Structures are given as structure tokens and as C-alpha cells.
Amino acid sequence: MLRVYLEFAKKSFQKRMQYRIANLAGLLTNFFFATVRILVFTAFYAAQTEPMPLDLNEVITYVCLTQAFLMVMPLWGRAEIAETIKDGSVAMQLAKPVDFHGYWFADECGKSIYYVIMRAIPTFVLARFLFDMWIPLDLTVIILFLFSITLAIVLGAAINITAFGTVFWTLDATGIVGFAFTLSTFFSGFLVPIALWPEWLQQIAAWLPFEGLVHLPFSIYLGKLTGGAALTAIFKQSLWVLIFVSLGRLILRRGFSHLVIQGG
């Protein structure tokens, strides 16, 4: 049974392999923004006299990490499957003996694996040379990070499906997705590392799912979360994955009874 969903993920990966030039352009764009953001932080740090919770090299590494995993984060990029709900071609998937949430999830995972290989890894290599990005050498840190980033990707897919699943009711998910996008870009710590936030705002972020996308895995990477704290972070991520997978499944199930097939 699982085999089918692995195949879906594989096909989703292959599909994107056809657009390698687009990916190269994307990589360059990522780099442009990485440079801009690093310059901003460098200027900011130059004016700073007090010691900061993250030093400059750590912030630069953090920025490089966010740029590397940008395409894996939810709500970035297109949601082809949500578009099929909108244009009615979703009917073709529903006519097959396939669990729709599973299919969508597999597609998201295939997409993420593609972007890890084609975006994240090249960014790592380039950022190492260009910006002196820090790379952990502690095996425990690396293993914990790999766990945590995998959960971040899975959580991202689950949030994505949940947000885009509202397309059944609205036929245009842009509003809700835009809202979710703003929330997640901010509260994940993507824009500004949560470690640099005021204490009260950090408290709020800790109760939201979005820190599991960026803040937790990258704090583990930077060695800010170790041992028990790292395991707690991974536990929190797993819990959010569970919640959003259930929520997404519920939304899709409800959505199908609302389905109106557009055009023929």
C-alpha cells in the first residue's frame, strides 16, 4: 500500500527534474536574497555594543539555513494540487482508488526531497565558501538536526495541505493562504531569528506550530538546543505533525462533500 505513495513521491520528484533551468534561476535568487539579508544583519551587528544571543557568524549561518530550506517551507511556491481542486481536474484523482490526503502528502514530500537535493545542498556548499557558514561537526548534533529538519519538512507539508484545503469552500485559497503565510514566515523565525526577539514574543511563538519549521531545527543545528531540550523540540514537532495531519484529513473529508467540479 505504502508503495503507491512512494511512487507518487518519486513521480513528483521526477516531474520537477524537468525544470532544472528554472531551479538554477531560483538558486540564484535565493543567493541574492541571502546576500541582502546578510548585509543587513552585518550592518545591524556593527552598530550593536551589547552582546547578542546569537553572534554574527551564527546569524549568518541561520540566514543561510533559511535560504537553503526556503522551498521546503510551507506556502512558498505553487500548490499544484490545490489548483486541481480549483480547476476541477481533481476529479481525475478522485476517480482512482487512492487516499487523497496521502496522495497530496506524497506529492509534497517528493517536492521537498527535490528541493533538498537541488536547492538546499548546493546552497550549503556555496554558503560555506562565500559566507563562511558554520557547519557542526558533532555527530549527535547532526543526527538530531536531520531528525528535526525531516519533521520540519513533514510539518510544512501538513500545514500546506491544511491551508490549501480550504480551497473547497473558497475556490480561491489566496486569502487564507496569504494569512497563514504571513503568520508562518514571522512566527517560524524565518525573517528574524526568534532568539533575537523580546521575551514576551518568544513566549507566544513557543505555543505556535510555526517554530517547528525553522526555529527548532536551526537552533539544534547551531547547538543552542541540545540533549533534553533538543528531544523536547523534536517531540513538540511530532505533536504538531500529528495535529496538522489530522486537521488536514478532516478538512479534505469535509471538503469533498462540498466539491463542485468546475467546467464539465
Place this chain on the structure above:
Amino acid sequence: MQSIIEVEDLSKEFKVYRHRQGFMGSFVNLFSRQHAVVRAVDHINFKIRRGEIVGYIGPNAAGKSTTIKMLTGILVPTSGGLRVNGRVPHEQRKENARRIGVVFGQRTHLWFDLPVEESFELLRHIYRIPMEQYRANLELFNDVLELHNFFQTPVRQLSLGQRMRADIAAALLHDPDVLFLDEPTIGLDVVAKERIRQFIREINQERQVTVLLTTHDLSDVEKLCERVILIDHARILFDGKLTAIRSLIPRERLLIVDYAERYPNVELRHTVIAYHENMRVHYRFSPDNISITDLISEILERFKIMDLSIQEPEIEEIVRLIYERKVLLEGQ
């Protein structure tokens, strides 16, 4: 014999939201939305036996596709009952999907970015088709549909006819009991249509696959179906043997010719000029009196032409005639 498809008192309603016009209107829309209820399918009943080929015909927006989408479990009915193979499609969507094949003429089942072969491989996994069965089916379909010419081509590069052949083969790879075809010949040329019809006929005869076919091409129905269900405005207007309404299918065709020059006399044997303006002439003729090939060769002998096309009778015409002769049909 037992029915494989049972539809009882089935209805489907859609809400259509009305948007108020203008600036103030769009503001009001935010707080209260007006909607109208549209009945796409209105209390219909029918039963189909195993091995039948049934033409489910009607004008545009009559409710054909909506019915098919309920039978395949894609849409949830508003009221009424339906069973396919003893299962309720929207409640057991996946189980139902395993035993049916679906082709929607205007959409594709295949993965747009992948070669046909890859799509078929994926379907093999989805339907858990044993390798032996998969190979045997592929070979058979290849003979009739000649898939090998474009088997490695990405679906998005296929012509409409090729795509349709691939789609129909894809829908039959897992040996379904029922095949739902929604406008399978739409947009195809005569040769491609004929090839697909022949394939449907073979599959039906050799494998006893039940076929429910929606179309608004009357020649599909004439060549494939013994039984037709005619639907109009969401209701069934006629359900019975094709022979019973065959007399209603207009025999007349319309031939439209654009001449290259102005000719004083453009009259042709066995035809009636229905319209004549400048160099364009519409001829009405019946294939019973003169064959299309004879007609065309006569034109080509006598005149220089720019363009030529033939219009088939339309379902709307039959629907109109049925309304007219309804009393007569009910008396039979």
C-alpha cells in the same frame, strides 16, 4: 441478469452564488451572499445490466457529467440512492474506484509531465495490477490503439487523439467491470473517432465490460449503443432501445461549401440549397439518396473550392423532436 448499476430517485443540487454588481454591491456581498439552487440532476432512475453499452445522451448542461461523477464517487448526491457493483460510490469511493474505469474526454487521467509509459507504471501500482495481466493488457491495447508510437512521449506533447487513446487504455489496464466514458470522442477527427469506437466495441464484447457513454456525437450512439438514455434539463426524457428513437435522428446532413469563384449555377443533384450568400452555399442532403463521396467528387469536378465541411445532426434536434412527439412515444 442482475443490474450492475442502479440509480434510484437520484438528485444533485448545486448552490450558485450570485454576486451583486458595482462597488456597493461587492461590499454587501461580504456580509450576505445570495444564492440560487441549481438542480443538475433531478430525480432520475435507471438500471443497467452487466455487459450493456448504454448511451447517456443529452444537450450541454443536461446533467450527464454530474451523473457520471456521482457514479464514480467524485460528487456526493443531494438525495436518492445509487449503487455500482453493489457499492455506494461516494461512501466507498476507493473500493468502487478499483472496479471501474473512467475517461473524461476533456481531462486526462495521466500525469501531464510524465511519459505515457511512466503514467501506466504508476497506474499499475495504484490498482495493484499483477505484472502478467499488465503486460497482456498492454499488448492487446497496443494492437488496436497503437500506443507504441508515443509511449515514451510526455503526455503534454501528445495530440488530442493520441491522448485519448492513451487515456482509454489507461482506464482499462486493471480490467474494470464498468467503464464510464464522458465525451470520449470530443474534438477528434473521423479516423480517430472510429478507432476508439472499434476499441470500445471489442472490449465490451470480449470482456463483458459494461459501458456507460455520454456524448453529444450522435454517430457514437448509432455505432455503439443498443440502448440510450436521453436526459434533458436534469430529467430523463427517454430510456429505451435506440431503434425506438432512431427514426427521430435526422438523416439530413448539412454540407457547407466556400467556393473560390462566383458561379452562376451551384445546384447539385439530390440536394437542396438551404442558404446562399456570396460564395458560401449550404446544401441539405440525405446520405440515403447520395453518398458523401459522390457529392464531394461532383463538386470538385465542377468547381474550385476554398473550404468544405459537413455538419452532423445535433442532439438538441432530437430533444426538440421528442418533446414534439412525446405523446406518440408514450403510447408505444
